[in-house]
Amino acid sequence: MVNLHKSFGRHAVLGGVSIEFRKGKTTVVLGPSGCGKSVMLKHIVALLHPDSGEVWFNGRRMDRLKEPELGRARREIGFLFQQGALFDSLSVFDNVAFPLREHGWTDSRAIAERVGQVLDQVGLAHTAKQWPTDLSGGQRKRVALARAIALEPSLVLYDEPTTGLDPIRSDVINELIIKLKESLGITSIVVTHDLQSAFKVADWMVMLHEGQVRLQGPPDSFWASRDPIVQRFLRGEATPEELSAIWPTGVSRPTGTVQEDRP
Ligand SMILES: Nc1ncnc2c1ncn2[C@@H]1O[C@H](COP(=O)(O)OP(=O)(O)O)[C@@H](O)[C@H]1O
Ligand SMILES: [Mg+2]
Numbered sequence: 001m002v003n004l005h006k007s008f009g010r011h012a013v014l015g016g017v018s019i020e021f022r023k024g025k026t027t028v029v030l031g032p033s034g035c036g037k038s039v040m041l042k043h044i045v046a047l048l049h050p051d052s053g054e055v056w057f058n059g060r061r062m063d064r065l066k067e068p069e070l071g072r073a074r075r076e077i078g079f080l081f082q083q084g085a086l087f088d089s090l091s092v093f094d095n096v097a098f099p100l101r102e103h104g105w106t107d108s109r110a111i112a113e114r115v116g117q118v119l120d121q122v123g124l125a126h127t128a129k130q131w132p133t134d135l136s137g138g139q140r141k142r143v144a145l146a147r148a149i150a151l152e153p154s155l156v157l158y159d160e161p162t163t164g165l166d167p168i169r170s171d172v173i174n175e176l177i178i179k180l181k182e183s184l185g186i187t188s189i190v191v192t193h194d195l196q197s198a199f200k201v202a203d204w205m206v207m208l209h210e211g212q213v214r215l216q217g218p219p220d221s222f223w224a225s226r227d228p229i230v231q232r233f234l235r236g237e238a239t240p241e242e243l244s245a246i247w248p249t250g251v252s253r254p255t256g257t258v259q260e261d262r263p
Helices: 037-044 069-075 092-102 108-121 137-148 167-184 195-201 219-224 228-235 240-246
Strands: 002-008 011-017 026-030 052-054 077-080 155-159 187-192 204-209 212-217
Touching (some): 002 037, 011 037, 026 195, 092 108, 092 137, 167 195, 187 195, 204 219, 204 228, 212 219, 219 228
Parallel strands (some): 026 187, 026 204, 077 155, 155 187
Antiparallel strands (some): 204 212
């Protein structure tokens, strides 16, 4: 994407964002909540349109495509939405079969075979007959991922794939992202504020801050960065302004070590 600008009314969200996502690699886009990560992703599949700038995918301008070309281009992109969003009224099987049927698959044997394959890829072949409500949060994410890859996309977009999951379940998702890249050569874009996940899966990292790319480079370059904004994000520290809102002036934060009771 080149020099992407996007505002909602007077609220500027993206102020000239340029990122090159490399084929067959995993690019992680980091940044605090509300900085525009989901907005950026939605431009890639033209769910949102930029005020200016260009979105390129496989030699096509996604921001300019109209149906039916847009539908064809979108078919090559799997999207794992932030809210997982399985249809609770459909079985796991029918959830995963949904995009196949949407795209004109009618042969029930071919559908069953493909659904079986992708559920197997996420380690959930045994859940086909179950309902989304029977599954854990981590399993639901994996079913949503199976659905996202059902049409063999060359690019998968992951919006906060580990948010809300415990560290073990998060790691299963991380491993799946790595596995899909390595076994299928999928290009991945992972948007997250989960640093552990980011450093595990990233080949390349981009940090967004106030609508701009603050830093991009290999993961090591983030630890090496002397930019205070990058450092504060990596350390998970609030800014003095954010702290002053909860520690009003005149009230000082209690410091020092807590005296332990001795038996
Ligand atoms: N469709 C929309 N209409 C108006 N404002 C939006 C819309 N989508 C996102 N925003 C605003 O854009 C900003 C960035 O949102 P988002 O990309 O969802 O952040 P995040 O980095 O947490 O994914 C937020 O302030 C959000 O309220
Ligand atoms: Mg988001």
